[in-house]
Amino acid sequence: MGIFSKTCEYGIRAVFFIAHRTADGARVSIKEIAANIDSPEPFLAKILQDLSRKGIIGSVKGPNGGFFLDPRSRKMPLARIVEAIDGEGVFTGCGLGLEYCSETNPCPLHHQFKKVRNQLTKMMENTTIGQFNEELHLGIKSLKK
């Protein structure tokens, strides 16, 4: 497994795809999202339900319904998705899984690990959800396996 959970990987890819696909104000169905990011459809549905409940993505039921992103969400950093799905542990937790570990009471690896963690945080805070629309639109990058 990578740094993020599988659920989170699907979530990020889905949100990237929704951002790309609904830039013109359209909505996109789970079916289409799932097909375009290579994810199991019913499982993805759960993830998107959750992100919708948490206000990160929008959803409308019925014909012509589907998922979408409002302009505010497009400017949202990637970190918000990760926090919503995996929790903030990736950005704050100890590398050795120690509860006591903190700046004032660090574990042996704390200072080394902190640097990496902080860089990850900075990267995820500075990358926005809508940032890759053009590359995706031009077909340069893909979200499929």
Next chain:
Amino acid sequence: MGIFSKTCEYGIRAVFFIAHRTADGARVSIKEIAANIDSPEPFLAKILQDLSRKGIIGSVKGPNGGFFLDPRSRKMPLARIVEAIDGEGVFTGCGLGLEYCSETNPCPLHHQFKKVRNQLTKMMENTTIGQFNEELHLGIKSLKK
């Protein structure tokens, strides 16, 4: 969950403790290791068996037996433990879990993510197993929760 699996966290903590505790050539039993790193003893046994099979730590059965680290292993980078337990995916895998993603065919997040991954790799390659002996010996740092 953090960047590494629980298994891996236990593994790193255990190896740090073995390094610290057997610096004088002694051996240390699972019981003692488990007590000092707050880990379930039988589960830790499995992890150490694996690390022993892979030649990262040494083990001797019978009275006065136990686990130990030879001088070569003390100079080994932390990355070897992580690779042995979690695989090298943490150091090489795509942030979005995409198989195709590589330097020549990057995913949208590839270049941003690569920097973080490379810093993690560098950190884990430059940190050695035996590096924290003194701090641990002085009781400044702990491996318990």
Next chain:
DNA sequence: AAATAAAAAGACAAAAAACTCTTTTATTAT
């Protein structure tokens, strides 16, 4: 050689993550 101490191995058990299926609810178009 016998007793003992400690790891190795194997077979289980529980919990969490990943994934599926079915039913319900809301919206829109006709």
Next chain:
DNA sequence: ATAATAAAAGAGTTTTTTGTCTTTTTATTT
């Protein structure tokens, strides 16, 4: 109003991770 469409919700199942227990093997000490 009704039919069609698409998400929401709920109730599973499977797989992986995490953790336990028992027996076997090996080395050491006496």
